[in-house]
Amino acid sequence: MKRAASLSLLLVLSIPVFGQRIRAVSSDPSANASSSAKRPSGATVSGIVSSVSGNLIQLAGGLVTVDATGASVVVDRGKSGSVAEIQSGMLLFATLKSSDVAANAPLPAEVITATRFSATTFFGPVQSVDVGSGSFKILGRTIFVTNDTSFGGVRSLTELLPNSIVQVQADVSGNRLVASSVLVIVPDLPVVAGAHGTVKSITADSWVIARERESDLTLVVNAQTKIVGEPKVGDTVEVLYRIDNANANVAISIVKFEIQIPTTTLFHGKVKTIGASEWTITVDNRDVRLLINDKTKIMPGIAAGDTVEVLAQKNSDGTFTAILIGKLLR
Numbered sequence: 180m181k182r183a184a185s186l187s188l189l190l191v192l193s194i195p196v197f198g199q200r201i202r203a204v205s206s207d208p209s210a211n212a213s214s215s216a217k218r219p220s221g222a223t224v225s226g227i228v229s230s231v232s233g234n235l236i237q238l239a240g241g242l243v244t245v246d247a248t249g250a251s252v253v254v255d256r257g258k259s260g261s262v263a264e265i266q267s268g269m270l271l272f273a274t275l276k277s278s279d280v281a282a283n284a285p286l287p288a289e290v291i292t293a294t295r296f297s298a299t300t301f302f303g304p305v306q307s308v309d310v311g312s313g314s315f316k317i318l319g320r321t322i323f324v325t326n327d328t329s330f331g332g333v334r335s336l337t338e339l340l341p342n343s344i345v346q347v348q349a350d351v352s353g354n355r356l357v358a359s360s361v362l363v364i365v366p367d368l369p370v371v372a373g374a375h376g377t378v379k380s381i382t383a384d385s386w387v388i389a390r391e392r393e394s395d396l397t398l399v400v401n402a403q404t405k406i407v408g409e410p411k412v413g414d415t416v417e418v419l420y421r422i423d424n425a426n427a428n429v430a431i432s433i434v435k436f437e438i439q440i441p442t443t444t445l446f447h448g449k450v451k452t453i454g455a456s457e458w459t460i461t462v463d464n465r466d467v468r469l470l471i472n473d474k475t476k477i478m479p480g481i482a483a484g485d486t487v488e489v490l491a492q493k494n495s496d497g498t499f500t501a502i503l504i505g506k507l508l509r
Contacts, residue, residue: 222278224286228269228293234262235285236271245273246285253292262291269293299356301347305367308339310425315339322349323357332363337423342367370422375436378412386430388418398430399423408435442493447507450485458501460489468498475501 224245226238236245247262250273254264265271273288280286306316313336314323324336333339344365349356376390388396398420400406410416415436420428448462458469469491471477481487486507491499 222275223273224275225272228265228267228271230267231265236265238271244285246287247291250288251290255295265293269295298350301349305339305341305343305345307341308336310337317345317347320356322347323355325357328358329360332366340367372420374418376416378410378414378416381412388416397428399427400430404430405432410435443490444493445490447486447488450481450483450487453483470498470500472500476503478505481506
């Protein structure tokens with residue numbers, strides 16, 4: 180009996196507290212409504228655009244209407260942010276502000292993304308490139324590029340090489356196929372060659388190199404060409420060049436070729452010191468450093484104090500490397 184009485188008393192005491200908790204939750208309905216309104220609805224709608232009128236976008240042949248008023252809009256992967264850029268045939272995806280919409284009323288959009296479909300997609304090797312006309316051929320079709328064409332794997336049409344495997348998305352414009360995107364899947368490596376010859380002529384964008392056993396080589400020179408040694412007409416040069424899409428020889432580097440003929444001299448003097456790698460010879464009361472290496476020919480029997488005849492190569496630092504040292508007999 181005591182246990183039953185205690186349980187009854189606990190239930191009686193808990194009723195006011197439970198009631199207070201209920202009142203605490205329901206006493207400010209406006210706050211609860213405001214909190215709910217701030218939460219995203221999570222509702223979305225997507226489809227092919229049928230038509231656009233102002234901020235109203237029709238899907239499903241007009242059966243579904245999306246209201247883009249105040250919505251954040253992204254068109255063609257971020258290229259534009261205006262409802263006016265959305266066109267029929269685009270794929271539209273919209274995140275809605277609310278899922279509580281009256282029957283057949285426009286759906287209020289929070290964020291809209293619209294993507295344009297290309298008319299045709301090509302995949303295969305590039306057959307040829309015509310930089311002059313701004314086009315290339317693939318699968319027997321001529322594809323033109325514009326400033327709006329996006330490239331992947333190369334920066335522009337000038338870098339696109341024949342035999343590269345590409346994926347091309349193209350639209351019809353004025354009876355021409357115009358690429359919206361060109362993606363290089365497998366690039367074709369450029370042909371690189373070298374040459375040795377004499378500079379025949381120089382202009383701002385072209386050099387002509389005369390070769391000994393071949394015809395003259397005309398080179399296209401641009402801002403990327405590395406020119407070393409300040410070569411002039413008549414100088415001998417080593418050239419590295421690549422063959423571009425127009426079959427032109429584009430110079431990668433032009434280096435002046437200089438044959439260094441060693442300066443040799445003949446003198447005589449008195450041996451002052453003898454070392455394994457260096458001798459000192461006194462010539463006209465001036466000490467001269469004479470370097471010795473494994474190619475130096477030295478006559479036997481030479482000692483300090485002897486007068487010698489020296490054939491040596493003069494070095495850039497003013498020292499000499501001995502070629503031949505012989506004892507001078509008087």
